[in-house]
Amino acid sequence: MTVAAGSRPVGIDLQENEENRALVEAIEADNDDLTIRHMPGLIRLTKNGSLVINQASVEARLGRPWETHELQMAIVTYFGEFVEWDDDQIVIAWNH
Amino acid sequence: MTVPAQKPARKLSMKQRYTALTHDLDWTPTYVTEEQIFPYTGFEGIKVHDWSKWEDPFRLTVEAYNKYQAEKDRRLYAVLDGFAQSQGQLGLTEARYMNAMKIFIQGIPIHEYDAHRMFSNCARYLNGPGARFAALCQSMDELRHAQTEIHTLSHYNKYFDGMHDWHKWSDRVWYLSVPKSFFEDAMTAGPFEWLIAIGFSFEYLLTNLLFVPFMSGAAFNGDLPTMTFGFSAQSDESRHMTLGLEAIKFMLEQDEANLPIVQGWLDKWFWRGYRLIALVAGMMDYMLPKRVMSWKEAFELYFEEQMMNGLFKDLEYYGIKPPRDVQWAIDEKEILSHQVYWVLYQYSHAAAFQTTIPNEEDQKWLMEAYPDTWPVFKAAVWDKAQRVMDSGGRYFNPGLPQLCTVCQIPMGFTEPGNPLQQCQRQSVYEGERYDFCSDGCQSIFDNEPVKYRQSWLPVHQIFQGNCGGPTLPDVAAWYGLQPGDGAEYLGSPDNLNWLAWHGQAVKEA
Numbered sequence: 001m002t003v004a005a006g007s008r009p010v011g012i013d014l015q016e017n018e019e020n021r022a023l024v025e026a027i028e029a030d031n032d033d034l035t036i037r038h039m040p041g042l043i044r045l046t047k048n049g050s051l052v053i054n055q056a057s058v059e060a061r062l063g064r065p066w067e068t069h070e071l072q073m074a075i076v077t078y079f080g081e082f083v084e085w086d087d088d089q090i091v092i093a094w095n096h
Numbered sequence: 097m098t099v100p101a102q103k104p105a106r107k108l109s110m111k112q113r114y115t116a117l118t119h120d121l122d123w124t125p126t127y128v129t130e131e132q133i134f135p136y137t138g139f140e141g142i143k144v145h146d147w148s149k150w151e152d153p154f155r156l157t158v159e160a161y162n163k164y165q166a167e168k169d170r171r172l173y174a175v176l177d178g179f180a181q182s183q184g185q186l187g188l189t190e191a192r193y194m195n196a197m198k199i200f201i202q203g204i205p206i207h208e209y210d211a212h213r214m215f216s217n218c219a220r221y222l223n224g225p226g227a228r229f230a231a232l233c234q235s236m237d238e239l240r241h242a243q244t245e246i247h248t249l250s251h252y253n254k255y256f257d258g259m260h261d262w263h264k265w266s267d268r269v270w271y272l273s274v275p276k277s278f279f280e281d282a283m284t285a286g287p288f289e290w291l292i293a294i295g296f297s298f299e300y301l302l303t304n305l306l307f308v309p310f311m312s313g314a315a316f317n318g319d320l321p322t323m324t325f326g327f328s329a330q331s332d333e334s335r336h337m338t339l340g341l342e343a344i345k346f347m348l349e350q351d352e353a354n355l356p357i358v359q360g361w362l363d364k365w366f367w368r369g370y371r372l373i374a375l376v377a378g379m380m381d382y383m384l385p386k387r388v389m390s391w392k393e394a395f396e397l398y399f400e401e402q403m404m405n406g407l408f409k410d411l412e413y414y415g416i417k418p419p420r421d422v423q424w425a426i427d428e429k430e431i432l433s434h435q436v437y438w439v440l441y442q443y444s445h446a447a448a449f450q451t452t453i454p455n456e457e458d459q460k461w462l463m464e465a466y467p468d469t470w471p472v473f474k475a476a477v478w479d480k481a482q483r484v485m486d487s488g489g490r491y492f493n494p495g496l497p498q499l500c501t502v503c504q505i506p507m508g509f510t511e512p513g514n515p516l517q518q519c520q521r522q523s524v525y526e527g528e529r530y531d532f533c534s535d536g537c538q539s540i541f542d543n544e545p546v547k548y549r550q551s552w553l554p555v556h557q558i559f560q561g562n563c564g565g566p567t568l569p570d571v572a573a574w575y576g577l578q579p580g581d582g583a584e585y586l587g588s589p590d591n592l593n594w595l596a597w598h599g600q601a602v603k604e605a
């Protein structure tokens with residue numbers, strides 16, 4: 001039985017530190033029904049369907065320009081696929 | 097006539113930059129054939145019709161790659177410096193924690209280097225520019241991982257035993273043949289099988305189980321440098337996961353005939369990788385003085401939830417089924433770490449790490465994490481080991497264990513549903529008998545007996561006289577082990593040094 005991509009969880013684990021606080025807050029603001037789990041040194045954000053990171057939201061909280069490539073400094077792991085990684089937005093979701 | 101002021105050129109978008117600097121730099125050869133330039137992508141039977149369909153979601157360019165990797169290294173080395181300056185080793189939870197790191201330095205960096213070599217090969221010999229560039233980045237990452245892991249742990253080598261000859265041990269010592277044979281197995285396959293073996297099965301399916309709980313465990317045990325290199329390496333790992341996922345999807349989308357080949361590799365490499373990280377299960381549950389989560393919980397979180405409920409539902413679209421022996425792995429999650437650590441405990445007199453009986457606090461945790469299975473193992477083995485200790489001895493197994501021909505782990509695994517009944521499978525090939533720990537390892541052998549009959553099995557090598565001599569001291573000398581590297585932790589130089597350092601710290605305070 002196939003479970004639709006929209007209802008399966010995707011997620012991202014980030015290093016939990018001061019540098020990444022704005023990023024985490026931006027993800028929290030832009031994704032409803034986020035599940036958050038803290039482990040030593042890292043924070044795990046999961047959600048059913050898709051998870052979005054918006055450049056504008058991160059920049060607004062960070063108070064400086066932030067290019068989406070910078071996610072690479074924060075990410076520990078993820079599950080799902082990067083269905084989009086552009087200048088203004090990153091989206092993690094399953095395809096099928 | 098007025099000339100309109102020239103508009104400044106629009107900045108290229110990320111996608112345009114990536115395309116211009118990777119795909120657009122490729123050209124079609126005219127003096128030689130494609131087969132002459134890329135001779136290795138034909139023999140495995142994978143059909144590719146259009147290499148330009150290989151997508152890299154990260155859209156990295158050389159410039160962006162260098163910029164972020166340099167920053168990652170700057171951050172790591174700042175931490176290493178601060179830790180060394182502040183005598184950070186004194187702030188670990190306990191010296192026995194270091195045994196997990198001994199296994200790490202003995203078993204991992206050298207194979208990061210192997211991965212560097214193979215991805216260099218892919219960066220030269222894959223036909224498509226997108227695939228080549230992603231492989232080039234990963235090749236450089238793997239070299240960085242080998243170097244940063246060695247640099248980071250070299251600090252501890254000044255203060256603890258069991259780290260001084262990891263390079264030599266990797267080629268010789270029995271348990272290190274497990275990771276060595278795994279990587280050399282993958283390196284001696286073709287490029288597409290390599291991508292499924294390491295890129296997909298190891299990096300995407302299983303690596304989270306190696307790095308994430310472990311590095312979180314380092315953070316929890318006062319090991320700041322390991323946490324930092326771990327998370328630094330892991331940030332590259334998300335790119336590697338993406339490459340692995342792209343590799344499998346690309347093969348499946350290019351031709352339907354690729355499906356059975358890919359499924360076969362997936363079945364094989366899931367099981368190979370899963371058996372390899374059994375060592376991690378033992379380390380997580382028994383060697384960390386403070387635990388973040390149990391192996392069982394990590395397996396549920398990072399494998400069952402993410403992969404079984406997420407990834408494999410996605411791959412179903414292409415006709416891919418979950419790995420053949422996945423249920424066996426799921427059924428083992430309650431017992432795996434107990435079995436692995438018991439193997440390590442009884443043979444640590446011939447190893448470069450130390451073990452000890454779980455103390456009262458450890459046992460309480462094990463009981464909470466494994467209420468159904470811990471009491472079974474406690475009664476079956478640990479109570480006996482404790483009685484030996486109480487009477488002034490220490491139980492070591494005086495014999496040499498039989499090894500599984502494929503995973504090379506001593507035969508300590510059990511039949512499904514019976515945690516105390518050893519599992520033993522046998523196949524006969526050209527008149528010789530070969531033994532296996534599980535259905536998974538047996539079927540891998542049966543599919544490629546000509547390859548696996550060549551396994552360099554450490555125990556067989558000892559019996560054949562290739563490891564320094566017939567006695568334990570002979571073999572230990574050939575391994576390059578020194579007193580203090582292995583055996584019991586309690587009373588070892590590491591243990592006594594630790595107590596002395598802290599005794600002194602208390603007196604001075």
